[in-house]
Amino acid sequence: MDADQVAALGAGLADLAVALAGQGEDARADSWALGGGEATAAFEVAVGHWRHERLALARALDSLGAAAATAGAVYVDTEVGVGRSLIGGVQ
Numbered sequence: 001m002d003a004d005q006v007a008a009l010g011a012g013l014a015d016l017a018v019a020l021a022g023q024g025e026d027a028r029a030d031s032w033a034l035g036g037g038e039a040t041a042a043f044e045v046a047v048g049h050w051r052h053e054r055l056a057l058a059r060a061l062d063s064l065g066a067a068a069a070t071a072g073a074v075y076v077d078t079e080v081g082v083g084r085s086l087i088g089g090v091q
Helices: 003-022 027-034 038-085
Strands: none
Touching (some): 003 038
């Protein structure tokens, strides 16, 4: 894996985090289809838990994306530094 691939991975993870964070935000609007009573309450609880877990995963993916972007930059810096330290290395 090279620096560009690591940076692309970071961008992909960040995009996935954004998409996941916005997914299902309108699910509560569908609870009307259950009528009322216990089914609606259970649906609301399940949707609430799904939202919590989805947003936690989105935050984790965003953090991983940022870490991959940083790693890509460090990778490039390291390659440049190693190239400069070698006799006849690429500068």
